[in-house]
Amino acid sequence: xxxxxxxxxxxxxxxxxxxxxxxxxxxxxxxxxxxxxxxxxxxxxxxxxxxxxxxxxxxxxxxxxxxxxxxxxxxxxxxxxxxxxxxxxxxxxxxxxxxxxxxxxxxxxxxxxxxxxxxxxxxxxxxxxxxxxxxxxxxxxxxxxxxxxxxxxxxxxxxxxxxxxxxxxxxxxxxxxxxxxxxxxxxxxxxxxxxxxxxxxxxxxxxxxxxxxxxxxxxxxxxxxxxxxxxxxxxxxxxxxxxxxxxxxxxxxxx
Amino acid sequence: xxxxxxxxxxxxxxxxxxxxxxxxxxxxxxxxxxxxxxxxxxxxxxxxxxxxxxxxxxxxxxxxxxxxxxxxxxxxxxxxxxxxxxxxxxxxxxxxxxxxxxxxxxxxxxxxxxxxxxxxxxxxxxxxxxxxxxxxxxxxxxxxxxxxxxxxxxxxxxxxxxxxxxxxxxxxxxxxxxxxxxxxxxxxxxxxxxxxxxxxxxxxxxxxxxxxxxxxxxxxxxxxxxxxxxxxxxxxxxxxxxxxxxxxxxxxxxxxxxxxxxxxxxxxxxxxxxxxxxxxxxxxxxxxxxxxxxxxxxxxxxx
Numbered sequence: 001x002x003x004x005x006x007x008x009x010x011x012x013x014x015x016x017x018x019x020x021x022x023x024x025x026x027x028x029x030x031x032x033x034x035x036x037x038x039x040x041x042x043x044x045x046x047x048x049x050x051x052x053x054x055x056x057x058x059x060x061x062x063x064x065x066x067x068x069x070x071x072x073x074x075x076x077x078x079x080x081x082x083x084x085x086x087x088x089x090x091x092x093x094x095x096x097x098x099x100x101x102x103x104x105x106x107x108x109x110x111x112x113x114x115x116x117x118x119x120x121x122x123x124x125x126x127x128x129x130x131x132x133x134x135x136x137x138x139x140x141x142x143x144x145x146x147x148x149x150x151x152x153x154x155x156x157x158x159x160x161x162x163x164x165x166x167x168x169x170x171x172x173x174x175x176x177x178x179x180x181x182x183x184x185x186x187x188x189x190x191x192x193x194x195x196x197x198x199x200x201x202x203x204x205x206x207x208x209x210x211x212x213x214x215x216x217x218x219x220x221x222x223x224x225x226x227x228x229x230x231x232x233x234x235x236x237x238x239x240x241x242x243x244x245x246x247x248x249x250x251x252x253x254x255x
Numbered sequence: 256x257x258x259x260x261x262x263x264x265x266x267x268x269x270x271x272x273x274x275x276x277x278x279x280x281x282x283x284x285x286x287x288x289x290x291x292x293x294x295x296x297x298x299x300x301x302x303x304x305x306x307x308x309x310x311x312x313x314x315x316x317x318x319x320x321x322x323x324x325x326x327x328x329x330x331x332x333x334x335x336x337x338x339x340x341x342x343x344x345x346x347x348x349x350x351x352x353x354x355x356x357x358x359x360x361x362x363x364x365x366x367x368x369x370x371x372x373x374x375x376x377x378x379x380x381x382x383x384x385x386x387x388x389x390x391x392x393x394x395x396x397x398x399x400x401x402x403x404x405x406x407x408x409x410x411x412x413x414x415x416x417x418x419x420x421x422x423x424x425x426x427x428x429x430x431x432x433x434x435x436x437x438x439x440x441x442x443x444x445x446x447x448x449x450x451x452x453x454x455x456x457x458x459x460x461x462x463x464x465x466x467x468x469x470x471x472x473x474x475x476x477x478x479x480x481x482x483x484x485x486x487x488x489x490x491x492x493x494x495x496x497x498x499x500x501x502x503x504x505x506x507x508x509x510x511x512x513x514x515x516x517x518x519x520x521x522x523x524x525x526x527x528x529x530x531x532x533x534x535x536x537x538x539x540x541x542x543x544x545x546x547x548x549x550x551x552x553x554x555x556x557x558x
Contacts, residue, residue, distance in 0.1 A: 002287045005526045048471045048524055049317045091526060215313040215461075217324070218523050220287075222280035224300070224329045225315035238309050238329060243284070 003220065004029060005091040011064060013084050016142050019071040020113070021080045022056070023088075028063030030092045036120040037097025037188075037211055037247045040067060041219035043089040044075040050091060051075040052216050052242070054117035054188075056143075065092075068116045068142070094219050095246050098209055100124045104183035107132060107176060108152065109169050109197055111189020115143055117211055121186050122150040130155065132172045134189070138163035170196045177204050187211070191255065198250035208250040214241040229254040257540030258547040259533065261295070261515050263492045264415035264440035266376055268295040268350050268515060270533045271548055272505065275496050275519030276301050276354035276379065276419075277326065281340040282347065288526050293533065296350030298443075298517060299336070301381050303355075304362045304369075306332040316452045316461040321471030321498070322520055323450050325464035328356050333366045337373045345374050352417070355408075356381040357394075363404055364411055371412040379417040379443060380408060395421040395446070398433040405437035417494060420444040422474075422481055431485040431493075443494035443517065444485060445478045471520040474498040479511045486512020486553055500528055502535020512553040 012024040030040070034055060041050040057066035071080045082088060098121050100106075108131040110118040115133045122131050129152040135141045137160045147154045155172050156164030165172060170193070176182070177200070187197045188211035201208030217225035221243025230239045230252045239245065239252075259270040273296040279285060282297050291297065309329025316323045330336070336353070344351045353375040357363040363380070370378050382395035382404060394400045405418055418434035420427055422445035431442045447468025452461045460466070478497025486493045495513025499505055500521030508516050521528035540548060 005288060043524065046320075047317065048320065048322050048520060049315075050523065089525075215315050217315050217322070218278070218284070220284040222284040222300075223278055223315075223324075223523065224280075224309065224326050225312075225324060227309060227312045227314055227326075227329070229311070236308070238312075 001029065001033060003092055003094050005089065007087045007089050010082055010084055010086050010088060013082065016068060017139065020068060020142055021071065022066060022068040023082070024059075025065045025067065025088070025090070026063060027065055027090070027092070030090070031058055031060050031063050031065055034058045034065065034093035035097040036100060036124055037117055038093040038095045039117070039246065040065065040090045040092035041094060042079060044078040047075050047078070049075070049217065050219060051079065052219060054211075054246075055093065055120060056116045057120050057123070070113050091219055095242055096244065098186050098211075098247050100186070101184070102126050105129070105181065106184045106186060107173065107182050109173065109185060109187035109189065110134070111169055111193040112136065112140065114187075114189030114193070114211070117188050118186065119143055119146055119150065122147055122152045125152060127151045129153075130176060132157065132169045132176070134158070134169035134193070135163070136160065168196075169193065170200060173197065173200055177206070182206060184208070194250070195255035198253065198255065201250060209247050210250045210253065211246045212241050212248060212253070213246065216242055218242070257537055257545060259537055259540075261549060263494065263514055264377065264417070266350055266415050270295040270536070271509065271515035272529050272533050272536070273298055273350070273352065273494070273515055273517045274522065274529055275517035276381065278519035278522050281336070282344055285526060286347070289530060292348035293530050294349045295515060295533070296352055296376075297344065297347075298352040298354050298379055299340075299344070300330055301328050301354045301356040302330045302333045302336045302366065303328060303357055304333055304366045306330065306335070311463045313461060313463055316467070318450070318452055318469065318471075319473060321469055321473035322523070323452055323462060323467035323469055324447070325462045325467035327464065333369045337369060341373055341375060350376045352377045352379050354379045354381050354419070360404055360407060364407055367408045367411050371414060375414065377415040377417060378412060379419050380405065381419050381446070382421070395430070396424050398429050401430050402433040402437045405434050405439050409438035415440045417441040417443050419446055420485075421446045422477060422497070423449050427481050428484050428488040431489050435489045435491050439491060441492045441494060442485060442489065443496060445474070445481050445497040448474055448477065470498065472498045472500055475504055479507055482508060482513050483511040483555065499532070500524065502532045502539060505532050505536055506539055506551065509548070509551050510553070510555040512555070514549075514552050
């Protein structure tokens with residue numbers, strides 16, 4: 001089994017901030033095959049399109065997935081109104097996640113809600129990995145304790161300096177690279193951040209993988225809606241975030 | 256046990272439910288979820304003579320009870336479709352319909368020549384993709400060009416030929432009659448309705464292509480009306496599509512005059528939608544003591 005579509009029970013609901021909600025979902029079959037960086041496609045009531053939600057943690061022993069999402073529109077609003085014991089319909093797990101090599105020295109970068117899928121990555125990296133997590137301000141900081149519990153070192157930045165270091169994740173990344181030899185960067189966040197991270201990785205000749213977002217249809221590579229521009233020796237192409245990604249080698253992406 | 260089989264242009268379908276072009280790729284992604292032989296047929300993603308990159312994203316936007324899309328016919332080209340996907344598709348024990356698109360008469364003819372030499376069961380001529388307008392010609396909206404393209408393609412293939420019609424015209428029955436007179440074996444309708452959605456904060460259209468094709472439940476009543484009108488004008492079988500997402504919708508479409516139906520956008524909502532429609536149709540026929548699904552085609556009792 002690669003992915004399935006079925007009803008699954010929400011085991012637990014928590015509110016992380018005013019507009020960020022987390023679910024623990026009982027779905028042993030999905031948890032069993034899911035990998036870091038994959039996502040789930042959730043039916044939201046009568047809305048035509050499912051909503052792609054990244055997997056925050058894969059809890060294989062418990063047979064659960066932890067998902068964390070921001071309320072952004074009608075779909076996520078509907079989803080946020082679900083309660084413990086409710087059943088949701090998911091097409092999952094889908095997408096190509098991060099290919100994590102634990103013996104490589106890694107830097108994990110998350111920007112805003114982009115920190116969500118990177119937690120499971122952190123859990124699978126070696127203890128000498130560093131997570132650099134950027135947020136708008138102190139109120140927006142989420143998952144800090146979870147990252148610490150994952151065993152990696154954690155650096156927080158905020159755009160306004162209200163918590164952690166004042167500045168962007170890229171400022172911390174540049175300093176970090178000066179002092180340490182790193183093998184690989186894994187990143188998720190806003191496109192301008194990914195573009196900047198990717199440029200730094202290129203200059204320093206560091207392998208870099210980024211997780212992208214695009215408006216999505218089917219979720220499994222059939223409808224070709226969620227296109228992202230890529231390049232290779234044969235020129236430019238549109239690949240698809242749902243099936244070829246969401247994780248891509250940053251060298252492939254035409255930002 | 257009701258008989259769900261239908262025959263269109265000499266081709267036997269085990270049931271009247273076909274997945275619509277552009278929503279089902281070349282089937283591989285859904286074969287991970289259920290055997291494709293449960294389907295009556297598959298209308299494959301639209302293919303052109305040469306590879307097409309498609310439109311820049313965003314290519315999709317949700318609207319009230321529907322979606323807008325502007326994928327722009329991204330496809331690997333007909334040769335690659337035949338060499339890499341068709342062989343596999345033909346093993347799936349369902350009717351394989353190639354959907355042929357283009358932007359010049361020559362392209363349509365050459366694409367169809369390649370398909371004629373292949374194993375596809377039927378050809379659906381997509382004269383109506385709203386998202387591709389190279390050369391400023393939209394083949395689907397004028398009776399003269401529909402007739403001309405159909406006639407030229409007809410000369411090049413002995414395979415059953417379906418002409419897919421656009422609803423973005425004053426009178427779709429004229430297009431259907433044009434296709435029929437030029438030798439089409441069947442018409443399928445409706446393709447998407449051209450629409451637009453604007454982000455009120457950025458004041459930008461949500462789709463990078465500005466406009467796109469509307470599909471989904473929102474368009475069902477328009478599709479029912481057009482299929483009914485066309486079925487009353489032409490002698491060739493009509494394949495109905497546009498917003499079908501339940502078996503009830505499928506029954507409605509067949510009562511309006513469709514000999515078979517296509518399901519598209521509903522698959523994004525529920526991957527099992529086409530299968531549930533097959534099962535629901537069967538139950539409906541059994542419950543009402545109707546021996547064959549063909550017995551409901553065109554049986555609307557108009558006022």
